[in-house]
Amino acid sequence: MQRVGYLGPKGTFTKMAVDALFDQGSFVSFDSIPACLDAVERGEIDTGVVPLENAIEGSVHLTIDYLIHQVDQSVIAELTVPIRQHLLVHPDYNGEELTHIYSHSHAIAQCHQYLYKNYPNAELEYTASTGRAAEVVIEKGVHVAAIGNHLAAEENGLNILTPNIHDYDNNHTRFAVVQKTQRKLEVKDHPIATQKTTVMVTLPKDFVGALHQVLAAFAWRKMNLSKIESRPMKTGLGNYFFLIDVDQPYDDVLFPGVKAELEALGCTLKLLGTYPSYQLDIPSPVCQ
Amino acid sequence: MQRVGYLGPKGTFTKMAVDALFDQGSFVSFDSIPACLDAVERGEIDTGVVPLENAIEGSVHLTIDYLIHQVDQSVIAELTVPIRQHLLVHPDYNGEELTHIYSHSHAIAQCHQYLYKNYPNAELEYTASTGRAAEVVIEKGVHVAAIGNHLAAEENGLNILTPNIHDYDNNHTRFAVVQKTQRKLEVKDHPIATQKTTVMVTLPKDFVGALHQVLAAFAWRKMNLSKIESRPMKTGLGNYFFLIDVDQPYDDVLFPGVKAELEALGCTLKLLGTYPSYQLDIPSPVCQ
Structure with missing residues (x-):
């Protein structure tokens, strides 16, 4: 039986994501993002579910930085959940x-x-x-x-x-499903919104137009980017890496081509995961 | 006397930023980022100081989204503070x-x-x-x-x-100093690290290579970008805008040129502020 850990306790938005994704398994609640990812790293659980973007509980940067710097895990699915308070x-x-x-x-x-x-x-x-x-x-x-x-x-x-006392409609949180050793993910039946690939790109130094050159490698191949974010490298101010979401699954032609081109420019490219992106639709509750 | 509001209470990292920037003034503590920015909007305080990136207290997305969607204020300075826990x-x-x-x-x-x-x-x-x-x-x-x-x-x-029990060195938080009606900012004597300009760019639709074209407008003018981040537009999933930090002050030639070019592509460009970027250096405390 798969062992799934998540940022708890019961009743969090992360637990909503877990309930939406998994029918069966043993579920373990963790009180912080690092604690959950560490448990995946040590093999105590097979799968971790943590907030990735626009989170309520926990910092998004914390998830990204921990995945980049502290553990060696792959994103194997993501789920987008509407935030209704x-x-x-x-x-x-x-x-x-x-x-x-x-x-x-x-x-x-x-x-x-x-x-x-x-x-x-x-x-x-x-x-x-x-x-x-x-x-x-x-x-x-x-x-x-x-x-x-x-x-x-x-x-x-x-x-x-x-119901629905939040100031903005259309607010969503993205949750990442991560594994250390990639196992088959047995999730409930959801329509797949899109297939995504997330890569991390580092630049050799802070030179004018570097990012423009990086994006050119994707653009001329007509690979669409749905998100790009610069994050500090933790090696001092001004050193950034880029997290890039590409709107297509990893393949053996386009991505290796991008990687070779970027490496020729002195950049590095690391694959963080290629995965299905699910969307959860929650009906609005009736006032009691 | 200038009235300065900040995300409190006393002893927060935001208060450290306030103490580093201001010698004189009346200082008001707020218990949330929106409450602080609302007080600036209503004219109850002249200046607000809130976390902008990699924050400890409060969500960064909250600051950016509130500045974009809820209030009409300019960033007039930023201060980078090392995070030592x-x-x-x-x-x-x-x-x-x-x-x-x-x-x-x-x-x-x-x-x-x-x-x-x-x-x-x-x-x-x-x-x-x-x-x-x-x-x-x-x-x-x-x-x-x-x-x-x-x-x-x-x-x-x-x-x-x-002292220094944080897991990462070189962790910093950027704080934004914002005003509604731009007044002279009387800050303590700090070396100015750099002059920055932050703009918000929206794309007409999610078309392949759009961001690449946007960056081309900066790149061929040799304008260096120190940060770029995509954020959801709050009008539904998949609609993003981009926040771009340019490493130079606003001028009357290059920036209007970029704006005109982007508008010809169907994009919009909004100036969020052009401002000095200060850095705070804190000596490490001795163990007691």
Whole structure:
């Protein structure tokens, strides 16, 4: 049986991604991204699921930097999950004044305008995750609320007082599924949105137009890039590498051609993974 | 007197940036990035200081997205601060066992390997900021520690038990200084590392090689780019804009030329700021 680790506790957005991807397996919750990736590295779990972009719980840079610098793992799938934040209350709640609202700092910030308009007097209290915030409501009672997703409500027996209180629609988080030794990934039946390949490119030095030359190697082959991000190399300010998402699977002609061309320019190219990209569609919950 | 707001409380890395930049003024602490930027927007403060990249407290994406979508402000300076995390203990600490270690989740993650090796049995507890973690040590006593910077130690009367416990050297955070109505910025005497200009470029649609064409407009003018990042447009998946840092001040020839060329391609270019980039050098503290 596959052993899947994730950034927990129960009721986080990462757990939503795990539930959407996996039917069977043993599931292990970790309290930080490095702890989860270390467990994959040591072989304690087969598969790790961690936030990769626009995350609620945990820093995105942390995931990328840990994958680049600390472990030797491949991204074998990604899942995009829409971020819908709801105001969650105790099952006994009956219109009492809400004095405190709990959540992860990013979730509170994402609902900043809603809270400012509707609960200007409530104290905002920070927790390690949106899942943890939901647990606190059960402990504290009817005068407090949590901000979290519908899974956090279900897992803790809370009611959704107001759904969709986030300030932006169309906010999504990308989750990476990683493995050390590539095994077959048994996931639920999802339509595959696209096949992607992620590579890391380092430049020999900070020279004018270097990135332009790198992109030319992709552009003249008509390889479409869906994301590009520069990140510091950790060897001092001003030294960057580039993470590039290419909208096609790895192949034995185009990618090796790009690699050879870049190496001739003094660059390096490392493959971080070629993988299916899934999308999760969550129906909006009805107000209770 | 200038009114400066920042992501607080006292003892955060943002407050370190404020202390490094400003001699005089009235200083106001905010508990979230949106709250700070909203106060600038409403004119309650003249200047805001918020984390922009590789932040400890608060999400970087949150700052960028709020500047792009919610407010109309300019970046008028940036300051780069080295991130040095220390293990902070109560002034009465005398070798007692540390049962709990408090900090912001990002700071705990940044010291993950140190904690794993040295304090495998301590409970890790999360706070809204590294500054708040230091306050908790005063409240809880000698059996707990905090992870934070030297300012958090000073402000709260804590001792540094072990300095520099972060897993990576050369980790830095960039802070943005923003204003709504551009006023003269009276900062302390710092050597200016470089002059930068940040622009936002949107593409007409996700066409092959679009970014390559955009970069060509900079490359043939020999304008060096120090950072490029794609971000979702919030109008649905797959629509991206690009944030580009150019290593030179805005001028009336090159930048308008780039703008005109990009507009001819169906792109838009918006100036987010042209500003001095300062660097803060912090001497490493001695173990107490």
